[in-house]
Amino acid sequence: MEFFKIKHDIPFMSYGRYTTAISLVTFLFAVFFLATRGLNFGVDFTGGTVIEVHYGQSVDLAKVREQLKNAGLPEAMVQNFGSSRDVLIQIPLKENKAGAKLSDQVMTALHSQDASVEMRRVEFVGPQVGRDLVDNGAMALLLVSLGIVGYLWVRFEWKFGLSAIIANLHDVVIILGFFAFFQWEFSLSVLAAVLAVLGYSVNESVVVFDRIRENFRKMRKTEPAEIIDNAITRTMSRTIITHGSTQMMVFAMLFLGGETLHYFAMALTIGIMFSIYSSVLVASPILLWLGVSREDFIKPEKAEAEEVLP
């Protein structure tokens, strides 16, 4: 079986203007939604208490709300979680209130109303911890970006590092844009997924870059644009197959992984889609505009040759 039997190179670079324009528009939309709607940060980042409870039978949310109000927690957000027997209670941080005691208070109140209630999960995050997690997350993003630019610089050339990181940060912003637009909860595991996408997306660019470098060495009389077109066309089959395979795994998590893995897998799905696009249709045009040429690779070979001479 073979999906891609392409005889002639597809002139991707001549579409460069359109593809980057599409990218730019998507990117601007993402930035717009991030700015206007913002991310719906989960309890990991904002601090607060989340309690997941399970009832023996279907439960009336209004009654639960009423009970919590009587227990002195009118600000508690109560909603169903997965099924009508599972309830998620969210309580924002309050000043002068020992957050850690709150979960006990809630469970006692719920238990007195319906003895079949079972505690599934409690998460309490204090304000300082939330701030630290945001700082650490930002630090990780920065470090990952610098590490990747540095590695690609050493392994290829600075033009490659720069265009890869522009393309990949563009993916990250777009994922965040989706989360802002749909107001999906942005939790620690989503952050992990976003950072993993960064690595994954670079991986994608590296495969194309490797081919470009190889082509520059082999195809001596060809223009850079054609060299890049050839590299993308030759790796396209692999790109689709690999991403298809990874996506199968991610879909399994998206549909079977439960609530915790759902948004993790969602971030990965968006990330995978856009990383194909960006590594092929964003990173490469930028590389061309940065003026990549055969000399970028031939130079070191000359230097080596000279050293050998007596």
Place this chain on the structure above:
Amino acid sequence: MNRYPLWKYLLILAVLLAGLIYTLPNFFGESPAVQILPLRSSMKADAALLNRVDDTLKAASISPDIVELDGNSVKARFNDTDTQLKAKDALKAALGEDYVVALNLQSRSPSWLTSLHALPMYLGLDLRGGVHFLMQVDMKAALDKSLEAAMGDMRSSMRDANIPYSGISRDGNALQIKFRDAASRTRGEELLKQHFSDYLLAEKEDGPDFLIRAQLKPEAENRIGESAVQQNLLTLRNRVNELGVAEPVIQQQGKDRVVVQLPGVQDTARAKDILGRTATLEVRLVDEEHQPGPNGSAPFGTELFKDRDGNALLVKKQVILTGERINDAQPGFDNRTNEPAVHINLDAVGARKFKEATRENVGKRMAIILFEKGRGEIVTAPVIREEIGGGRVQISGKMTTDEAQDTALLLRAGALAAPMDIVEERTVGPSLGADNIARGFNSTKIGFILIAVFMVAYYMMFGVISVLALAANLLLLVALLSMLQATLTLPGMAGIALTLGMAIDSNVLINERIREELRNGITPQAAINAGYEHAFATILDSNLTNLIVGIALFLFGSGPIKGFAVVLCLGILTSMFSSVLVSRALVNLIYGRRARLSSISIG
């Protein structure tokens, strides 16, 4: 050209075999067990304890699957949780005073595996259920306490040396000692220099006063904070032992935080109560010279505390003794009045201090104050009748037997050097833990099957080889996780699934490359060789960039991110091995021996 030397095959086979052995324990599952640990580190679990456990279980007519010595504990394995709970109650009644009796899970794998240190993966709290607390140590309180103590020590050492001074006050992290003349200041400075090396001394004139400003050195400040955290860690360990938890994790995190993880604990309210208690004991003298002000204000150098009945008592600020000096505390009864009491044993320094204080203050009253959550309460304020030596002290007030027991436990478990607050809590019930395992496992399984079917359909024989390599990758990854006993969490399981999804990339790269070489018209053998060779540079680059991401995530991630990062990094290493070496070995075995290979099955 497509042949491996024999040693290479053997090496790969050996690695896979080792992988298989270390993966095996995960298939046997776990049985409910009871673990019996000595409460004090001086005691050892030995054959005698083993016999006692055996006898106790026999007496309660409970038949365990196996009772064995494991490190410094005895573990008894049972068939079901009902027997486990019964056994726990029986053992707790028989051994509870000197041993921690905790519920636990134990691997059911055969003993030859256990003797190879082949253990199942260590499941995180989100998979097995339990509580995770992050506690913040109040460093300022630790500093306050230490400065307060230094003030008292300076006063008494200057008094002992007969140096006249007119007062000591506190100013931020510095103490100011006031003298009436320059001569006594010089003497004072010499004395302080000798005995208080943690402070930086500077002379200062302030109108008619001669001052010494003693500034706490930054390194001393750090040390005070560090030792406060260390003592809190020790105290928490003791308290967790009292709770009876198997395999608790109590670790420092960062400069001023402590992580406490209690697998399997369900009664979080009680756990929080015991852990969060900041009871410390202080012994001070009652101030009988002054009277409290009209609106409850205390005169300088004193503080106002209430006793159980709400009567206020004026107590000097200077502390004679703190709870740190307590070696042991046991509930009991006062042998004269037969009231419930707590018998306390002090260490050498504490005994000396207590002896001095009681000798100098015969006839005066002494207050024993219990601080809980920053609020002090006078337990008792007896009149000192005589000098008390030997370090044996008895506290009796208006206590019930239960209160005496609780107070003794808190005192014995040690005092916290500084108060702590829970700043993060994550509790996962056991049913959710089991669900999480099932979900993580299912999605990995389904994802793997989907990939396998597609790969075989698309690449035929090379697809089969790729899938086998992917299976080897999964095997090695699970083996590595089991071997390192890295904590596996739900994001970690997601990491396994994702690394598998990404690892197939290497094989796709190779297979596509071989197809391309074939299209260029070279012989199959040469195409295989060229395919592997050309793809390798790309595989290396892309895996290394992913490794950079993994390491950064590990360094800066916390909680779920860290668990994910560990799996990601290990997965990248195993995937390099399996997708390049294992798959090549298979290809070589299948095709490498045929001299005239006209076609290969690559779809």
